[in-house]
Amino acid sequence: MNSSLDSRDDPPLVLSLPPIPQLVILGIIFIASVILNCISIISIVGARAITPINLLIINLAVSDIVYSLTIPIFAVHIVIPWWPFGRVGCQLVIAIDIIAMI
16 A cells, blocks of 8 residues: 555644634624624614515515524633533534525
8 A cells, every 4th residue: 555645744724723712713704693683683773675576685684693693602612621501501512503504
């Protein structure tokens, strides 16, 4: 066999950040997502122009907020190396992820 194909010294494909920068980035994404999506929903509902396009935008904003609610759970998982929420928590988070993406 060619030993160059079986090299174990290759760098990882995904570079991992330390936990603190990951938590800061996730926190910024969570706060921005919730605030900006709420602003978009309020502005569309406040304009009272409920058109099919506006309904689609509201639907996307609500879906994004629902998905954003799982970000703090993943942040806890970064700090704690094991899953603290049990089997039901795991199934609930996966269900929320899937429902928000449909």
